[in-house]
Amino acid sequence: MATGGRPGGEPGKRRPTSKDVAAAAGVSRSAVSFAFNDPARISEATRERILAAARELGYVPNAVARMLQAGQTKSLGVLLPQNVAKVMENPYYARFLLGVGQVCDREGFTLLLTPPLRDSMLKAIPYAAVDGFVVCGLETDRGEVEELRRRGIPFVLVDSDAAEGAPSVDVDDRNGAREAVEHLLQLGHRRIAVLSIDPGPTVATVGYRGSLSRRMAGIAEGLSGAGMTMNDVELLEVPCTRAEGYRATGAVMAGRAPTAILALSDVLAIGAVDALHELGLRVPGDVSVTGFDDLPEASWLRPRLTTVHQPIAAKGRLAAELLVSAVRGEDQHPHQVLGTALMVRDSSGRAPAPGGTGTRTRR
Amino acid sequence: MATGGRPGGEPGKRRPTSKDVAAAAGVSRSAVSFAFNDPARISEATRERILAAARELGYVPNAVARMLQAGQTKSLGVLLPQNVAKVMENPYYARFLLGVGQVCDREGFTLLLTPPLRDSMLKAIPYAAVDGFVVCGLETDRGEVEELRRRGIPFVLVDSDAAEGAPSVDVDDRNGAREAVEHLLQLGHRRIAVLSIDPGPTVATVGYRGSLSRRMAGIAEGLSGAGMTMNDVELLEVPCTRAEGYRATGAVMAGRAPTAILALSDVLAIGAVDALHELGLRVPGDVSVTGFDDLPEASWLRPRLTTVHQPIAAKGRLAAELLVSAVRGEDQHPHQVLGTALMVRDSSGRAPAPGGTGTRTRR
DNA sequence: CTGAAAGCGCTTACAG
DNA sequence: CTGAAAGCGCTTACAG
Numbered sequence: 005m006a007t008g009g010r011p012g013g014e015p016g017k018r019r020p021t022s023k024d025v026a027a028a029a030g031v032s033r034s035a036v037s038f039a040f041n042d043p044a045r046i047s048e049a050t051r052e053r054i055l056a057a058a059r060e061l062g063y064v065p066n067a068v069a070r071m072l073q074a075g076q077t078k079s080l081g082v083l084l085p086q087n088v089a090k091v092m093e094n095p096y097y098a099r100f101l102l103g104v105g106q107v108c109d110r111e112g113f114t115l116l117l118t119p120p121l122r123d124s125m126l127k128a129i130p131y132a133a134v135d136g137f138v139v140c141g142l143e144t145d146r147g148e149v150e151e152l153r154r155r156g157i158p159f160v161l162v163d164s165d166a167a168e169g170a171p172s173v174d175v176d177d178r179n180g181a182r183e184a185v186e187h188l189l190q191l192g193h194r195r196i197a198v199l200s201i202d203p204g205p206t207v208a209t210v211g212y213r214g215s216l217s218r219r220m221a222g223i224a225e226g227l228s229g230a231g232m233t234m235n236d237v238e239l240l241e242v243p244c245t246r247a248e249g250y251r252a253t254g255a256v257m258a259g260r261a262p263t264a265i266l267a268l269s270d271v272l273a274i275g276a277v278d279a280l281h282e283l284g285l286r287v288p289g290d291v292s293v294t295g296f297d298d299l300p301e302a303s304w305l306r307p308r309l310t311t312v313h314q315p316i317a318a319k320g321r322l323a324a325e326l327l328v329s330a331v332r333g334e335d336q337h338p339h340q341v342l343g344t345a346l347m348v349r350d351s352s353g354r355a356p357a358p359g360g361t362g363t364r365t366r367r
Numbered sequence: 368m369a370t371g372g373r374p375g376g377e378p379g380k381r382r383p384t385s386k387d388v389a390a391a392a393g394v395s396r397s398a399v400s401f402a403f404n405d406p407a408r409i410s411e412a413t414r415e416r417i418l419a420a421a422r423e424l425g426y427v428p429n430a431v432a433r434m435l436q437a438g439q440t441k442s443l444g445v446l447l448p449q450n451v452a453k454v455m456e457n458p459y460y461a462r463f464l465l466g467v468g469q470v471c472d473r474e475g476f477t478l479l480l481t482p483p484l485r486d487s488m489l490k491a492i493p494y495a496a497v498d499g500f501v502v503c504g505l506e507t508d509r510g511e512v513e514e515l516r517r518r519g520i521p522f523v524l525v526d527s528d529a530a531e532g533a534p535s536v537d538v539d540d541r542n543g544a545r546e547a548v549e550h551l552l553q554l555g556h557r558r559i560a561v562l563s564i565d566p567g568p569t570v571a572t573v574g575y576r577g578s579l580s581r582r583m584a585g586i587a588e589g590l591s592g593a594g595m596t597m598n599d600v601e602l603l604e605v606p607c608t609r610a611e612g613y614r615a616t617g618a619v620m621a622g623r624a625p626t627a628i629l630a631l632s633d634v635l636a637i638g639a640v641d642a643l644h645e646l647g648l649r650v651p652g653d654v655s656v657t658g659f660d661d662l663p664e665a666s667w668l669r670p671r672l673t674t675v676h677q678p679i680a681a682k683g684r685l686a687a688e689l690l691v692s693a694v695r696g697e698d699q700h701p702h703q704v705l706g707t708a709l710m711v712r713d714s715s716g717r718a719p720a721p722g723g724t725g726t727r728t729r730r
Numbered sequence: 731c732t733g734a735a736a737g738c739g740c741t742t743a744c745a746g
Numbered sequence: 747c748t749g750a751a752a753g754c755g756c757t758t759a760c761a762g
Contacts, residue, residue: 047731098455109451119477133430155426385739400741400742404742410747433741435754435756
C-alpha cells in the first residue's frame with residue numbers, strides 16, 4: 005500500500021479508506037474490517053456488498069495503519085554497512101540475501117534493505133518499519149551493541165565482533181585465512197601480496213574489526229608457521245570490487261611482483277586473475293591466486309579459483325532464523341560460528357623457481 | 368524500529384514510547400516530539416533533559432506510527448514475480464536492484480522486496496509499507512494493470528507488456544533476440560536450439576507475455592530472414608538458473624545435437640557452455656552459444672560470452688526515477704524503451720562443416 | 731449479526 | 747516556550 009495521497013495511476017484521486025467503503029456500502033467501518041479479516045462474522049449479503057464497494061473504489065487496507073495496530077510489520081530489516089547500490093554490486097551479498105530470503109519466504113516476512121543514514125547504521129533504525137534487524141558487518145564497539153540492545157529491538161549480528169550475549173552469526177574467518185596462507189606457503193611461495201578489503205576510516209583509530217580482523221589474525225598465524233610476519237607480505241587494501249582487484253594487481257605487479265596473491269574476497273581475486281592475464285602472466289604458472297568466499301562464480305571461471313569456502317547462504321539463513329525466533333520472543337542461541345574450508349582448485353600452484361622473475365614472460 | 372513488544376536483546380522489556388519519555392522528563396509528549404523533530408522550538412535545557420531521558424530509556428520514535436502520521440513511508444517496493452530466494456539467485460536481479468538502489472540511495476528511500484503472496488503479485492500489495500511499487504515482470508492482462516491503477520498507488524511496470532498509459536520501462540527485447548538469431552544464421556548455423564526461460568503455467572492459457580513474448584517474436588523474425596520458422600528450431604524452456612541451463616544442454620546434445628544454442632539469458636548460457644565443455648565439445652568450435660543480458664560475468668568467462676547487451680542497471684534506475692516522480696505527483700513519461708546491442712565475443716563462430724556431427728569428438 | 735468506542739504511537743496546528 | 751487535542755487508518759474487545 006501507499007500512504008501518500010497522490011496516486012501515480014490516476015493523479016489527484018485520494019486513496020479510499022475503510023470509511024469511504026463503509027459509507028458506500030452503508031455499514032460501519034468495523035463491518036468493512038470484518039469483511040476483509042473475519043468474513044465469518046458478518047452475513048454473506050453484507051460481506052458481498054462491502055467487497056463490491058471496495059472493489060468499485062479500489063480500496064485496499066492501508067498497510068501502515070494495519071501494522072501500527074497489529075504491533076508487527078511482518079517484515080525483516082537488513083541493516084547494511086554500505087548503500088544499496090554498493091551492496092548489490094557485490095555477489096557476496098546477493099548470496100547472503102538469498103539465505104535471508106529463504107527464511108523470509110518460508111515464514112512470510114518481507115525484506116527491507118536499510119543502508120546507513122548519514123554514515124551511521126544505527127541512525128537508520130528509527131526509519132525502518134520492521135520487526136527486527138539482521139545487522140551486517142557492524143563495526144562494533146561495545147557502545148553500539150549496547151545501544152541496539154537498549155532499544156529493545158530484536159537483532160542478530162553477522163560478521164561482526166561477537167559481543168557477549170548478543171545473538172550473532174559468524175564464520176571461522178581466522179581458520180579460513182590461515183589455511184589459505186598455509187596452502188601458499190606449502191607451495192613454496194614467499195613473496196605474497198595480500199589483497200584485502202578496505203576497512204574504511206575507522207581502522208586508523210580502532211584497528212581492524214569483525215571478520216576482517218579475524219582474517220588478518222589468521223594470516224599472521226599462518227605466516228608465523230614459516231617464520232614470517234605481516235611485515236613480510238605486501239598488504240593492499242581496496243574497495244571490494246572486481247575493478248579494484250584488477251587495478252591493485254596491476255600496481256602490485258609493477259612493483260615488487262609477488263609470486264602469489266592472497267585475496268580476501270573472490271571478487272578481488274577474479275579481478276586479480278584478469279589483470280595477470282592481461283599482463284601476459286600465467287595463473288598459476290607465474291602467479292598463484294587465492295580467493296575468499298567461494299562464490300558460485302569462483303568455479304565457473306578458468307582457471308577455477310582456489311578459494312576459502314564459507315557457507316554464505318547458510319549464514320544468511322541462520323541469521324534470519326535466529327532473528328525470527330527473537331521476534332517471536334523465543335529462546336536465543338547467542339553465538340554461532342559456521343565452518344570454512346579451503347577449496348584447492350586451479351588458480352594456485354607451486355611457486356616459480358626461487359629468486360626469479362627470470363623465466364617470466366612480461367609483455 | 369520494531370513495533371513488537373518483545374525485544375530481542377532484553378526479553379520482556381516493552382519498547383518505550385514518547386509517553387514514557389515524557390513522563391521521565393516531566394514534559395508533554397509534544398515536547399518529546401519537538402526534541403527530536405524541531406529542536407528549535409523548545410529551550411535547550413528542556414531538550415537536553417528529554418534527550419537524556421530518551422537515551423536512558425533506549426527510546427527511538429516508532430517508525431510505523433511516524434509513517435502513518437506523515438502519510439509517507441520513504442520506502443519503495445519492488446514487486447517481484449518470484450520469491451526472494453529465487454530472485455537473489457539470479458544475477459540479473461542483483462544488477463537490476465543495483466540500479467533501483469542507486470536512486471533509493473540518492474533520494475533517501477529504503478527498499479522493500481515484496482514477493483508474490485499466494486502466487487499473486489497483486490495480493491502482496493496491501494502488506495507492503497511503501498510509497499509505490501516497481502513491478503517486475505508482471506504477466507499483465509489488462510485486468511491487473513487496471514486494478515493497480517484503480518488502487519491509486521504509484522507504480523511503474525518493468526519487463527511487462529506495455530499497458531497504454533501505465534508508466535513502464537522496457538528494453539528492446541525483440542531487436543536483441545533478432546540480432547542474436549541473425550548472427551548465428553550468418554555464421555551458417557541452421558540447427559539451432561533456443562534455450563528459453565520457463566514462462567510458467569499461464570503460457571498455456573494466454574500465450575507468452577512481456578519480454579519473453581517480444582524475444583520470441585524477435586527470434587521468429589530473424590529466422591524468417593533465412594526462410595525458417597520457429598518449427599525449425601528446437602525450443603527448450605527451463606527455469607532461469609545455471610544448473611538448469613547445464614541440464615537442458617546435456618539433454619539437447621544427447622538428441623538432435625544443434626550446432627548453436629541461443630540462450631535467452633546469460634545464466635542459462637553459462638550453464639550451457641559448462642555442459643558442452645563437460646561433453647568434450649569445443650565452444651565455439653563444435654557448438655556456438657549466445658546469451659542474453661550481458662551480465663558482468665559474461666565477459667569474465669572463457670570463452671567470453673557472445674550475448675545481447677541490455678542496460679539492466681539503467682533500467683532499474685529509470686524505473687525507480689519514474690516511480691519517485693510518480694510518488695511526488697510529478698508528470699509521468701509513460702512508456703520508455705531502452706536499446707539492446709549484440710556483443711559479439713568468443714563463444715560464437717562459424718558452424719562446423721554442414722551435414723555433420725562427423726568431425727565432432729564425443730567423449 | 732452489527733455498531734460505537736478505544737487505542738496502536740506518533741506529529742502538528744492551535745491555544746495559552 | 748509549552749501543553750491539550752485531534753487525527754493518520756486501521757482493528758478489536760465490548761455492548762447491543
